[in-house]
Amino acid sequence: MNPENKNRFEPKIIAFVCTWCTYAGADLAGTSRMQYPANVRVIKFPCTGRIDPVFIIKAFQQGADGILISGCHPGDCHYIAGNYHARRRFAAFRKLLEFIGVDLNRIQFSWVSAAEGGKWVDVVTDLTERVRNMGPMVEFKELALEEQWSGGLDSPDLQQVYEAI
Amino acid sequence: MSRIGVFICHCGENISRTVDVERVASQASLMAGVAFSTDYKYMCSDPGQTLVKKAIAEHNLTHVVVAACSPRMHERTFRKAAEQAGLNPYLCEMANIREHCSWVHENREEATQKAIEIVGMLIERVKKNRILPTITVPVTKRALVIGGGIAGIQAALDVADCGHQVVLVEREPSIGGHMAQLSETFPTLDCSQCIMTPKMVDLANHPNITLHTYSEIEQVDGYIGNFQVTIRKKARSVDEHKCTGCGICITKCPQKKIPNIFDCNIGMRTAIYVPFPQAVPNVPVIDRENCTMFKSGKCGVCQKVCGPGAIDFTQEDILITEPVGAIIVATGFELYTITEKAKGSPIKGYGEFGHGKIPDVIDGMTFERLASASGPTGGKILRPSDGKEPKQVVFIQCVGSRSREKGISYCSKVCCMYTAKHTMLYHHKVHDGQAYVFFMDARVPGKSYDEFWRRSIEEEEAVYIRGMVSRLYQKGDKIVVMGSDIAVGVQVEIEADLVVLATAVQPQKGADLLAQKLGISYDKYNFYSEAHAKLRPVECATAGIYLAGACQGPKDIPDTVSQASAAAAKVMALFSKDRLEREPIVARVKEATCVGCFACKKVCAYGAVEEKEIRDRQGNLLKVIAYVNPGVCAGCGTCQATCPSKSVELDGYTDEQIVAMIEAL
């Protein structure tokens, strides 16, 4: 990396990925020795169907600047239709994020198969650059959505999301 | 308080070249809960594993994080090592600092920093890991085969020969399927009956096989190793045990003018009948719709002539339940018909070919019956309308198949070959006749297949015309075929005596309904879906259910038989163990908070979520909640993300574990 850029903003990117496709795709990028920015941290799920939208909120709260959600291509889900449910769930969730002021450009949804090491690199690189240009995520850190991930559903916003799902 | 051991691997230099592994180890040792931290050159090597095991014992470790390659590579290795050292294997996690770090970043500082963070995340995660029990389920070593075509017969015989019990369910009165209807078979031109009937007899006599013909699947419950299958045995009106197969009833039945479906309606049969002489079992069945006794209460001739008194007009359908551990689905195919389709059917007929109303326009299966020595014409090619021998026969390929317009975009795979076969059979039987074939491409890949096709042209003198036919119409006793030859670029008109259409291979009617009972998936045409086209081509995504033959997609006999034997091998592998072990990544419902909305049930693609009644001691129903059957749950976690009250949790991927990782950032 260029030493001149030492002081520039380094965004934190969290990637929620499924084991079967995208995690394996990222592994392939590794075995092929492809290079990409070191900003991304990967959290592995069995399936995108397991990804609860509140994890996104949680991640933003914890200081993430950008979030990537990636799984198998439509029709290729290892678990038949998990990615389909995920897609529907996130479609509803995006509205909520927008409503509470998250710039949707900070979130990237994509499909990366186990064979698409190169695509993984592209997706991660693009998102990192995009978020880098957007600057740190500040809007959200103050939001008091503490502990929504496990507690009851008293927030009307979340209630609304779940109804939409 | 957890005592975590952290093991950082160099992977020779694969990791240590860009990641400062010592620094990662020393940073890790400072993290909360870490009792031991070290680095080593090759962690997966024997000495490396020993190092882990020793450390667990010496430092009383409660959890382990190995920071090395991808878990896809060595998770199993290290979990086994942990287990050998007395830890529950699921208390060991891997941090991927090779594929996701050292190999993809050059900057040593950045890579080291990232590695430290990854290790930190896994440390937080592993703290929340719970002891997970190994899940095993018992295996009922009996197999169910649905469909008694060549696929079902082959699979049943293979499993039974291996010493396991097999239950075969066939919808029709006899097994045999389409292969029993064929005359001679490509690519070797051996007689279908000759190779088929011995197998049918073997099956019927096999001590390990229970055969239910004229039966259908009513209901399927349970899961891999433990299915409960309810079978409806339709009323045959003939007692299978008493009947000797003498056939007197058939010769005496006065209802003789019923089109014989087995002979594609060319010949006639009686109301009490066996579909074909070699039927297995050789027990007749009364077609109640056409029997005078059932229509008007008179007749009863068959009953009078039957010596053993096998005829029983009062017989009713019966339901029987069979416990099985595995299911092979082999329900085969049916042919597209060009007649006007019923309203609501997405598939259109062929108005331009007369909607099936021109008597001498027949399909390929009808031609098989004409050419079959045991067929209605004794193997003479005679056309249906007037019984004359046709001298000009036009074959048209891809009828229905490869047609977006008719709603079937796929290639039916067998018709190029059987059309070539038909031209040969025709030429063998009618020496002064001429066969013409309208075709687009010849799709004949396979061992000896292209040679076979070429033979039909070069030696049997079939005239192949590259082009399709726009319209067929009757003119006098001829059928005018309006086609084109695209190689020459002109229209071609042939006045044919007989036209044979290679109509599309489609799944059986009701294939979707059976799939729904079984909980297996199917494509938009209703062909059953395999779990993976290349890696798991005979398994359904639903555990314990396997596919064989044309129900999965158009297939010829060699492919069908290969797949059937493969499915049988899969079943035998399953039956080689008494209990099934599986990864304990399954969902679990918290009974206290579940509100019984069953949102989880709706999204579960495996049907793993069941309804469970909670009762108090007096037996009063308190509530109905969800219950995840661990034998069926595949562990995708979709239910957990869906549950509005957060009442279902996926072991190994709980909210706690995930959030711990997020919080470690």
Next chain:
Amino acid sequence: MKKKKMHISQETMDVEMVRKVEQLSGTSVRRCFQCGKCSAGCPMATFMDHPPNRIVRLLQLGQWQRILAGRSIWYCVSCETCSTRCPNQVHLASIMDALRKLSWDQDGPSKESYVQLANKLFLQNIRTYGRQYELRLAAVFNVKSGQFLKDMMLGPKLFAKGKLKVFHQKNKNISEVEKIFSRIDEMRRKGEAL
């Protein structure tokens, strides 16, 4: 007839023009797998130098000039048989329309100018009268095509049967029709129309 060799390259395949045909006709050219069913049923195929399936093939190769140099498109009667029976739902009759329009726009080198002439007169007629004025159409066509005697046998009979009207139909919307024509002309000039 001597046929020129086809040199195929990215330069000689005029994909742009083919896209335009696809856009105008609302149908895909690439879908065609050359089964020839269209040609098999076309009532006019025997009159055409390129049978319908070959028209689509030439488009797939970006060779539309070869089509316009021939007469096939002017022999298509728009009977829709091809479109109806194509297994790939290639709407060939609409492709024929699109090609005729291209040829028309370019004042194309059509070998079959009678049809073009008839079409032109027909449209002129609508433009002038708002409705068809068959007598004038036939008369002018015969004069312009130099076939003074054509259909002479029919003329008197038609008069007698009251089938040819000496006066054209009156229509208040003549000016509206004229406006539609001129708006389209205008849109074409500005490159707005397809």
Next chain:
Amino acid sequence: MSNLKYSYYPGCSLHASATEYDISTREVCTALGIELQEIPDWICCGATPAHNVDELLSLSLSAKNLELAEQVPGDMAVSCASCFSRLKFTQHILGKSETKLKLVEKAIDGPVHLERRVKHLLEILARDYGLDKLAADVRKPLSDITVACYYGCLLTRPTDVPNLDCTEAPTIMESIVETVGGTTVPWTHRLECCGANFTLSRPPVVQQLSNAVLESAKNAGADCIVVACPLCHGNLDIRQKEIESIYGSSYGLPIFYITQLVGLALGIPPERLGLDSLCVSPQNLLKEKKLIQGA
């Protein structure tokens, strides 16, 4: 009697070379109590020449007619197969393509109305009015007369556009003829092309194709052909003598419009159905079958 009301679009041919079709359509509808209100100042639909070379013009002319039809309530009734086809095509294409819709809006300088149901007279008789009712209205059943029903190209093709009946095996015309007592024959060329609008530019083509149609009907044993399109009628009727002389055949097949046959069966006097406008005279046939009086 019925209370059906339609906005009627006759089209150019029915006001010129096919006046008998217009006349008989009106007569039949009056007899059945079907009200046809002509769309005031309708314009030409552009027919084949327009879509042949200028789709936008063709769409615009039909769209204009759809707009003009807004002045009159009721589904749009059309007798000419060509106009019917153009109107249906316009609705089909503009319903699918936003781009083309915009262009047409601009060309006609107004909104495009696609909602109006466009119906061919055959649909109106067989479905809206209904065959059962029609059967009850028959005064003089067309007994003994054997009819070849000719659809030609435009009534049923292509799939998904006219949606009048099955594309390849329509029965609507047969059902009407049989309802009014006629006998229909199966024949091979009822959906083949007659040469359509090539009648002006390329008579030899028309002669060849129409000859095949006439020959097929004759061979099938038909006494006459019934059509529902002025183009078909022109080619089969007006050119029949000429075709006979070229091909050395003698068909003598009267070509009726469907409304003329229905009109006869309803007991409408022949002179009010424009029968004398037919080039191949039906007099002998009708006398022989006792449908009109005379020696």
